[in-house]
Amino acid sequence: MIDQVGQDEVVVHDKTFVPYISPEEIDKRVKELGAAIVRDCGDKQPLFIVVLNGAFMFASDLIKEVPIDCQVTFTKLASYQGQKSTGVVREVAAIDIDVKDRTVIVVEDIVDTGNTLHHYLKDLKSRGAKEIKIASLLNKPEALQHSITIDYLGFKIDNKFVIGYGLDYDYKGRNFKGIYQLK
Numbered sequence: 001m002i003d004q005v006g007q008d009e010v011v012v013h014d015k016t017f018v019p020y021i022s023p024e025e026i027d028k029r030v031k032e033l034g035a036a037i038v039r040d041c042g043d044k045q046p047l048f049i050v051v052l053n054g055a056f057m058f059a060s061d062l063i064k065e066v067p068i069d070c071q072v073t074f075t076k077l078a079s080y081q082g083q084k085s086t087g088v089v090r091e092v093a094a095i096d097i098d099v100k101d102r103t104v105i106v107v108e109d110i111v112d113t114g115n116t117l118h119h120y121l122k123d124l125k126s127r128g129a130k131e132i133k134i135a136s137l138l139n140k141p142e143a144l145q146h147s148i149t150i151d152y153l154g155f156k157i158d159n160k161f162v163i164g165y166g167l168d169y170d171y172k173g174r175n176f177k178g179i180y181q182l183k
């Protein structure tokens with residue numbers, strides 16, 4: 001069993017990670033993001049689309065902070081690196097609700113290169129979404145390759161691999177309460 005409490009480092013598979021963002025910092029920021037969504041979208045009956053797998057914990061905490069009339073669904077996206085430098089993204093678990101004329105809030109764990117969202121946003125626009133907003137727990141500005149505006153961003157982080165709070169390294173680390181960075 002992995003003991004996270006008071007631990008400086010944690011070894012996951014073959015790599016060592018160090019504490020980076022504490023559960024308390026996450027909790028505070030998630031509450032702020034929730035309040036901002038209520039303020040902006042309180043009367044818009046937004047549709048949250050949670051991008052699995054990594055966003056499950058963030059989405060769970062965030063949406064609890066948004067006590068408004070809203071709907072929630074889930075998608076799973078897969079990107080394929082073809083011959084071209086940009087990958088193509090498709091929904092492997094399609095959402096089961098029409099986005100036409102809706103205010104959509106896409107909930108992501110992390111925007112890294114931005115490739116996944118770049119393609120998915122185009123897809124949602126082509127399906128007639130009226131307004132698309134993005135909520136992401138993390139963003140690595142140095143890695144970003146597309147012009148993407150994150151409306152509700154938790155934290156900007158260094159361009160280093162992180163795990164915890166839903167994010168994994170080969171399926172481990174998702175249950176950590178804080179975010180850990182590769183040492």
Ligand code: 5GP
Nearest residue numbers: 054110111112113114115116161162167168
């Ligand atoms: P992007 O398309 O923006 O490059 O990255 C999309 C996905 O890559 C994220 O939703 C996430 O699943 C994964 N990813 C990117 N950076 C990290 C990271 O530092 N740690 C983990 N665990 N996943 C990451």
